[in-house]
Amino acid sequence: MNVVGTVGLPGSGKGEAAAVARELDIPVVTMGDVIRAECRARGLDPTDHHGEIAVALREENGPGAIAERSLDPIQEALKTHDTVLIDGIRSDAEVERFVAAFGDEFTLVAITAPFELRKDRLSERQRDDPSVETLEERDTRELGFGMGAAIEMADETIENTESIEAYHKQVRRLLEADE
Numbered sequence: 001m002n003v004v005g006t007v008g009l010p011g012s013g014k015g016e017a018a019a020v021a022r023e024l025d026i027p028v029v030t031m032g033d034v035i036r037a038e039c040r041a042r043g044l045d046p047t048d049h050h051g052e053i054a055v056a057l058r059e060e061n062g063p064g065a066i067a068e069r070s071l072d073p074i075q076e077a078l079k080t081h082d083t084v085l086i087d088g089i090r091s092d093a094e095v096e097r098f099v100a101a102f103g104d105e106f107t108l109v110a111i112t113a114p115f116e117l118r119k120d121r122l123s124e125r126q127r128d129d130p131s132v133e134t135l136e137e138r139d140t141r142e143l144g145f146g147m148g149a150a151i152e153m154a155d156e157t158i159e160n161t162e163s164i165e166a167y168h169k170q171v172r173r174l175l176e177a178d179e
Helices: 014-023 031-041 046-061 065-078 092-105 115-125 135-145 147-152 164-178
Strands: 002-007 028-030 083-089 106-112 156-159
Touching (some): 002 092, 002 147, 014 028, 014 164, 028 031, 028 065, 031 046, 031 065, 046 065, 046 135, 065 083, 065 092, 092 147, 115 135, 156 164
Parallel strands (some): 002 106, 028 083, 106 156
8 A cells, every 4th residue: 555645836736746646547636625525515616715715624623634534535545556646735734644544655745846837837727816816825825734844744856847748757657666
């Protein structure tokens, strides 16, 4: 059993790492899906309220709340697969929760990229609305969750500054080594 978690600021490449995992038939548990589901449960549009609900869940249930809600889908995936990727860890508390659950079978991978490159990527994918929240505001919010501490806890770091093909190759190499 191997559980690989990714941590990185918006636009760093976490979603692309998840895409590579899916290509390798590795199940992906996306922590943002927990937040989107909670938005819908509260009758809110995830596009407009994702950050607000991410904060609310942590305030209501503690800093490891989203990790806690992710454990069942991870355990379910491990019944049929040797490796699972957790997409989008945001804090040291979440890392600690996964270490408590999976011990030495948990590997944390930090994905890094410079601010301007991340900003360009986010603008190209046209999924995020800067009128709702700027990248600077998102970085501040996510770092406030403890993301900086989580990045420092990483077992591996991938610097995502080259071509998408080069990045995919790095991720593939890392995931295949963990299988």
